Amino acid sequence: MRTLREDQVELGAVLPELSIELTPTVVVSTALATMDFTPVHHDVEGARAQGSADIFLNILTTMGLVERYVTDWTGPAAVIRRINVKLGVPAYSGDRLLFTGTVTSIASGEITVEVRGKVSLGDHATGTVALVLPARR
Amino acid sequence: MLRARAAIAGIGATDFSKDSGRSELRLAAEAVFAALDDAGLAPSEVDGMVTYTQDANQEIAVAREVGIGELSFFSRVEYGGGAACGTVAHAAMAVATGMADTVVCYRAFNERSGRRFGQPDARLGGQPSSQGLEMSWHVPYGLMTPAAWVAMFAQRYMHVYGATSEDFGRVAVAMRRHAATNPAAWFHGRPITLAEHQASRWIAEPLRLLDCCQESDGAVALVVTSAERARDLRRSAAVITAAAQGAGAGQMMMTSYYRDDMAGLPEMSVVGRRLWEMSGLTPADIQTAILYDHFTPFVLTQLEELGFCGRGEAAGYLQDGGIELDGRLPVNPHGGQLGEAYIHGMNGIAEAVRQIRGTSVNQVVGVANVLVTAGTGVPTSGLILSAP
Amino acid sequence: MSPDTDRADPGKPGTSTDRDLHELAVKQAALGQVRGAAAVDPVNVPMIRHWLDAMGDTNPVYLDQGIAPPAMAQVWTMQGVRRAAGQHSPVDDVMSALDAVGFTGVVATNCEQVYHRYARLGERLTSAIRFDDLAGPKRTALGEGYFATWTITWHAESGEAVAEMMFRVLKFRPPPRAVPREPYPLRPAVNRDTAFFWDGVRQGELRVQSCADCGELRHPPGPICPHCRSANRAYRIAGGEGTVYSYVVHHHPPVPGREPPFVVAVVALPEGVRIVGGIVDCPPEAVGIGMAVVVTYRQMDDELVLPMWAPREP
Numbered sequence: 001m002r003t004l005r006e007d008q009v010e011l012g013a014v015l016p017e018l019s020i021e022l023t024p025t026v027v028v029s030t031a032l033a034t035m036d037f038t039p040v041h042h043d044v045e046g047a048r049a050q051g052s053a054d055i056f057l058n059i060l061t062t063m064g065l066v067e068r069y070v071t072d073w074t075g076p077a078a079v080i081r082r083i084n085v086k087l088g089v090p091a092y093s094g095d096r097l098l099f100t101g102t103v104t105s106i107a108s109g110e111i112t113v114e115v116r117g118k119v120s121l122g123d124h125a126t127g128t129v130a131l132v133l134p135a136r137r
Numbered sequence: 138m139l140r141a142r143a144a145i146a147g148i149g150a151t152d153f154s155k156d157s158g159r160s161e162l163r164l165a166a167e168a169v170f171a172a173l174d175d176a177g178l179a180p181s182e183v184d185g186m187v188t189y190t191q192d193a194n195q196e197i198a199v200a201r202e203v204g205i206g207e208l209s210f211f212s213r214v215e216y217g218g219g220a221a222c223g224t225v226a227h228a229a230m231a232v233a234t235g236m237a238d239t240v241v242c243y244r245a246f247n248e249r250s251g252r253r254f255g256q257p258d259a260r261l262g263g264q265p266s267s268q269g270l271e272m273s274w275h276v277p278y279g280l281m282t283p284a285a286w287v288a289m290f291a292q293r294y295m296h297v298y299g300a301t302s303e304d305f306g307r308v309a310v311a312m313r314r315h316a317a318t319n320p321a322a323w324f325h326g327r328p329i330t331l332a333e334h335q336a337s338r339w340i341a342e343p344l345r346l347l348d349c350c351q352e353s354d355g356a357v358a359l360v361v362t363s364a365e366r367a368r369d370l371r372r373s374a375a376v377i378t379a380a381a382q383g384a385g386a387g388q389m390m391m392t393s394y395y396r397d398d399m400a401g402l403p404e405m406s407v408v409g410r411r412l413w414e415m416s417g418l419t420p421a422d423i424q425t426a427i428l429y430d431h432f433t434p435f436v437l438t439q440l441e442e443l444g445f446c447g448r449g450e451a452a453g454y455l456q457d458g459g460i461e462l463d464g465r466l467p468v469n470p471h472g473g474q475l476g477e478a479y480i481h482g483m484n485g486i487a488e489a490v491r492q493i494r495g496t497s498v499n500q501v502v503g504v505a506n507v508l509v510t511a512g513t514g515v516p517t518s519g520l521i522l523s524a525p
Numbered sequence: 526m527s528p529d530t531d532r533a534d535p536g537k538p539g540t541s542t543d544r545d546l547h548e549l550a551v552k553q554a555a556l557g558q559v560r561g562a563a564a565v566d567p568v569n570v571p572m573i574r575h576w577l578d579a580m581g582d583t584n585p586v587y588l589d590q591g592i593a594p595p596a597m598a599q600v601w602t603m604q605g606v607r608r609a610a611g612q613h614s615p616v617d618d619v620m621s622a623l624d625a626v627g628f629t630g631v632v633a634t635n636c637e638q639v640y641h642r643y644a645r646l647g648e649r650l651t652s653a654i655r656f657d658d659l660a661g662p663k664r665t666a667l668g669e670g671y672f673a674t675w676t677i678t679w680h681a682e683s684g685e686a687v688a689e690m691m692f693r694v695l696k697f698r699p700p701p702r703a704v705p706r707e708p709y710p711l712r713p714a715v716n717r718d719t720a721f722f723w724d725g726v727r728q729g730e731l732r733v734q735s736c737a738d739c740g741e742l743r744h745p746p747g748p749i750c751p752h753c754r755s756a757n758r759a760y761r762i763a764g765g766e767g768t769v770y771s772y773v774v775h776h777h778p779p780v781p782g783r784e785p786p787f788v789v790a791v792v793a794l795p796e797g798v799r800i801v802g803g804i805v806d807c808p809p810e811a812v813g814i815g816m817a818v819v820v821t822y823r824q825m826d827d828e829l830v831l832p833m834w835a836p837r838e839p
Contacts (some may be wrong), residue, residue, distance in 0.1 A: 001585065020581070033572075033579035035603035059633055060599055061580070067596040068582040076586035080595045084637040257780045265716035273713035274745045277831055278803040279783035281711070285773050289791060293771035296814045339786075342774035342809075394791045395745065395799050399771060 003075025015101035034060035085127035143229035144367035144374035147176025147360035153478030157354035165245035168356035177371025185210035185237030210237035218512025221482030226380035228361035245356030285341035286391035291434035298449035306334035308433035316476025350474035357483035379415035383407030384516035427485035435513035470499035550659030598688035670697030709825035744798040767792035
């Protein structure tokens with residue numbers, strides 16, 4: 001399986017986009033996999049009663065998807081050190097979540113990727129992922 | 138002059154029930170057949186028909202069902218139960234003027250099992266017709282049932298004249314006493330006491346449940362023809378000595394709250410004056426009266442407006458069985474709408490005919506003239522029927 | 526009426542409520558790390574496999590090496606559907622205090638996770654929570670609010686910190702939202718002859734039609750002056766006082782939009798006309814003919830205002 005080494009990453013490198021269709025199945029299955037049973041993540045009526053347009057992604061899933069987005073790119077050898085996310089608009093069921101990313105710093109062996117997750121309403125999550133890749137063989 | 142030109146030659150009715158199980162058109166047809174049979178006339182001899190504007194059966198539909206052929210006169214009378222005697226007035230006018238020879242008047246409805254007048258209808262104020270606009274000053278506040286509309290008058294009447302709920306109750310007791318001995322009455326065999334009236338629940342204060350007439354399914358029809366022809370028919374007729382319609386100044390449907398002192402019924406005063414004038418009679422000439430009794434308080438007001446007693450004196454007039462069968466003026470010997478049935482006043486006209494004929498189950502002795510009134514609180518009508 | 530109108534505005538810096546909130550925050554922060562219960566399950570393959578599947582994460586490293594995806598840190602100590610809430614956390618009191626003074630809205634703004642190492646299969650993690658900071662009040666797009674920040678640390682059985690998370694939420698006062706009301710079912714019909722009355726009611730005016738030519742007052746209104754035949758209509762704004770002329774207490778049958786028993790009255794105005802309206806703010810048994818009343822305007826739904834009558838103080 002392809003996996004990146006530190007020397008294969010350049011500052012300014014752009015990650016491949018990742019587009020995720022936020023079907024109700026995605027929203028519900030990830031909420032349950034993260035043990036989050038809050039009704040707004042699986043109960044449409046409940047979500048609407050609280051003023052939401054529909055059920056929406058929970059934060060643990062947002063963190064998980066950011067992690068997946070970056071490791072899809074790095075391959076299995078990366079070690080994630082930090083994920084900092086600023087949360088924006090909700091990611092509703094029926095919407096599409098598009099991840100983009102750019103390498104913004106490489107320093108002391110730590111690579112920082114700036115990640116943006118956009119939905120139709122705007123930025124759902126923006127932030128950085130700090131990771132370490134294996135050095136040159 | 139209309140006086141004594143026409144007569145009621147036949148009366149007919151269906152059974153009175155809470156659920157007829159038949160269509161309103163069928164009820165109308167059954168009552169018309171019964172009235173024509175009573176008069177000894179064939180349907181083909183009828184050439185005029187009159188009913189209420191509120192009746193759901195068109196004249197031509199009833200004519201088709203019973204085999205009435207050509208019609209040369211048809212008319213409808215407005216204002217709910219206020220139409221009752223008005224149908225006979227129109228028929229009498231048609232006969233007197235030659236518009237028709239024999240006119241059938243009818244009222245048929247499933248008022249209990251179908252659309253109930255006593256239930257609130259949010260659409261009452263919905264249309265900007267003159268009536269919809271009139272209702273719009275009342276309905277938005279929830280003042281939208283006949284009982285409540287009448288209660289507003291009753292409260293004022295009590296305040297002005299010192300009448301009490303017991304006084305209203307005496308009307309109910311009298312009607313139920315009369316119905317108790319009338320096998321056709323819904324409340325046959327079920328008289329009430331004043332205590333029972335006083336214990337009945339509030340509907341719209343100051344009206345209690347037992348101040349309100351029942352709701353019924355049924356139909357009544359009457360055959361009107363000339364007094365001369367009526368003499369040759371199967372049964373003795375009731376001569377229409379006087380007939381009148383009346384509306385007061387500033388009149389509204391049930392909510393004439395913006396005129397006078399609200400303690401009277403000026404429209405009934407119009408009718409009364411016309412009846413006395415046309416007949417040349419006085420209250421002393423009346424042996425029994427059929428007074429429209431959808432709600433008890435207006436029976437008191439009618440006694441006053443028609444001159445049977447002075448203003449504010451009706452409560453005294455009712456004391457000691459004053460309007461009961463053996464009282465000074467037996468009112469509604471059939472039990473009225475409180476006791477017999479609510480057929481929008483039409484059943485009372487039939488009882489008046491029976492009293493003239495001497496065939497009522499609660500016959501008053503020596504009846505020569507009967508006064509009949511129609512719906513109260515609305516533009517109304519009245520009759521004086523007499524023995525031939 | 527908003528329940529907050531009789532209270533000092535808690536959104537203002539320096540008010541006693543604002544001081545109380547900050548004092549509570551400082552007190553809670555001083556508690557330091559408060560340890561919660563240990564995770565129900567140790568780090569395990571089924572939950573990892575389930576998580577990877579749901580996320581669509583095909584990274585084989587976790588199951589190959591027996592380690593948990595780092596972003597799963599919080600998953601291990603989540604409450605279940607029916608499991609009782611964990612121990613009382615220092616964050617709870619601050620959240621309750623904010624709720625109590627109207628900052629009932631909540632939205633997460635920041636989530637920052639640091640992974641010291643990946644958790645390994647079989648490890649049972651325990652969370653510890655520390656209240657960090659309360660900032661505010663601040664104006665935000667969602668409304669006035671406070672930012673509350675806390676940190677959760679996940680420890681291995683040895684006590685070693687495996688991961689930590691800084692979490693920040695905005696607790697805001699939801700702007701008063703115009704909740705669309707059920708339409709009131711008893712609506713008046715209105716036409717060009719009567720619209721001035723209902724327009725007036727919406728503006729808090731009781732308008733009585735007057736004839737522009739002869740001055741005759743009239744209610745209910747109509748298109749032509751019955752006194753002088755003029756169609757020039759004007760209105761006078763009634764003073765709003767009246768006397769009960771007659772009334773009913775409606776008990777039965779039920780009327781749509783009204784709760785029995787309710788009172789409807791004919792009210793005589795000193796201007797010389799009568800008008801029908803509901804009697805409010807008064808028990809039915811206290812209503813009587815002759816009672817002095819004053820008009821009050823009641824919003825029945827988003828559109829309809831009805832003039833009602835309340836007892837007038839002598």
